[in-house]
Amino acid sequence: MSEPTTGPTTTWQLRRATVDDLDAIMLIEDAVFTPDAWSRDSMRTELSLRDGYYLVAFPVGQQDQIDAYAGLFAPQGAPSADVQTIAVAEHARRGGLGRVLMTQLIAEARQRGAEEVFLEVRADNDGAQNLYDSLGFEHLAVRKGYYQGGVDAIVMRKALEDPQVGLA
Numbered sequence: 001m002s003e004p005t006t007g008p009t010t011t012w013q014l015r016r017a018t019v020d021d022l023d024a025i026m027l028i029e030d031a032v033f034t035p036d037a038w039s040r041d042s043m044r045t046e047l048s049l050r051d052g053y054y055l056v057a058f059p060v061g062q063q064d065q066i067d068a069y070a071g072l073f074a075p076q077g078a079p080s081a082d083v084q085t086i087a088v089a090e091h092a093r094r095g096g097l098g099r100v101l102m103t104q105l106i107a108e109a110r111q112r113g114a115e116e117v118f119l120e121v122r123a124d125n126d127g128a129q130n131l132y133d134s135l136g137f138e139h140l141a142v143r144k145g146y147y148q149g150g151v152d153a154i155v156m157r158k159a160l161e162d163p164q165v166g167l168a
Helices: 019-032 040-048 097-111 126-134
Strands: 011-016 052-059 068-073 080-088 116-122 138-143 153-159
Touching: 011 097, 019 040, 019 052, 019 068, 019 080, 040 052, 052 097, 068 097, 080 097, 097 116, 097 126, 116 126, 126 153
Parallel strands: 080 116
Antiparallel strands: 011 052, 052 068, 068 080, 116 153, 138 153
16 A cells, blocks of 8 residues: 555554444554553444545564554544544554554545644643654644543644645
8 A cells, every 4th residue: 555664663554444444443442542442342433434435554474463553533524633543563663664654644634635634632642742743733722521530632633735736
């Protein structure tokens, strides 16, 4: 589907996720988002949505070893899109994989006609906030006590510019 991306010791490839990836996705979901993990049924529904766009990342040549996933809700022609989720397994972090996944979701939102992308992030997740800041997301609002344990959610937005065509 896309060019491989290289992390600290692994090179990954991305492909569209399917319901067949549900078991692998849920292993990461449950490990990364305890106690806020989505239910298996919710994730199955997300993977099946017509207007959804989910990706998985796996080491080259090992399509059954899912190390990360990300999802977008972006109806064709809608003015906005929403990053539903993104997670990278602990052993696959710090290699730019989250950035690659987010870049792909943003590109897909733009291709579907979105003018802006929204997401929510835990207020105590500094690493994710730093990534989103570096990708041009702005902080819009706080949803008090949105996550388990009373943790706030920060609502963020990225305006999408039209693709620029020109000579390099």
